[in-house]
Amino acid sequence: MEYTGAIKKIYTILSKKDVSDPLQQVVDFLQKSFAQYSWVGLYLVQGDMLILGPWKGKEATEHTRIPLGKGICGSAAKSGRTEIVDDVSKDDRYLSCFLSTRSEIVVPIKKGRIVVGEIDIDADAPAAFTKKDALFLEKVADMLSKHI
Numbered sequence: 798m799e800y801t802g803a804i805k806k807i808y809t810i811l812s813k814k815d816v817s818d819p820l821q822q823v824v825d826f827l828q829k830s831f832a833q834y835s836w837v838g839l840y841l842v843q844g845d846m847l848i849l850g851p852w853k854g855k856e857a858t859e860h861t862r863i864p865l866g867k868g869i870c871g872s873a874a875k876s877g878r879t880e881i882v883d884d885v886s887k888d889d890r891y892l893s894c895f896l897s898t899r900s901e902i903v904v905p906i907k908k909g910r911i912v913v914g915e916i917d918i919d920a921d922a923p924a925a926f927t928k929k930d931a932l933f934l935e936k937v938a939d940m941l942s943k944h945i
């Protein structure tokens with residue numbers, strides 16, 4: 798799917814008054830709409846931990862609680878900057894969740910300058926994420942921040 802259409806669709810999901818779990822719906826939509834997004838999850842900041850919220854993918858992850866600063870997820874949450882890792886096997890910070898994962902993107906969700914959560918996406922292909930994915934997911938993160 799192309800990014801502009803996806804932003805419109807996510808806007809529609811989040812505008813509906815009667816949606817019971819809008820964050821889960823956005824996660825499901827992202828995972829099914831972009832072939833390279835194998836696993837999509839949201840982590841929410843609670844104190845100095847990231848707690849796994851809605852997710853969609855083949856398998857559950859054992860990393861349901863990640864301390865800020867640990868892993869690629871914890872690094873992005875601590876710095877407030879998007880992380881793109883083209884080859885997870887070459888990144889010492891990487892916390893392995895799925896044997897099939899080759900690349901990963903983590904995009905912080907902020908209220909002002911405060912990180913309140915993040916979008917974490919794993920791909921089975923190496924270097925699956927581009928600057929375009931980062932810009933797209935940063936827009937999605939902005940939209941989600943009002944719902945956290």
Ligand code: SME
Pocket residue numbers: 838858860863867868869870871890891892893894901917919
């Ligand atoms: N790989 C992440 C942990 C989360 S799983 O990908 C779902 C990391 O290094 O922080």
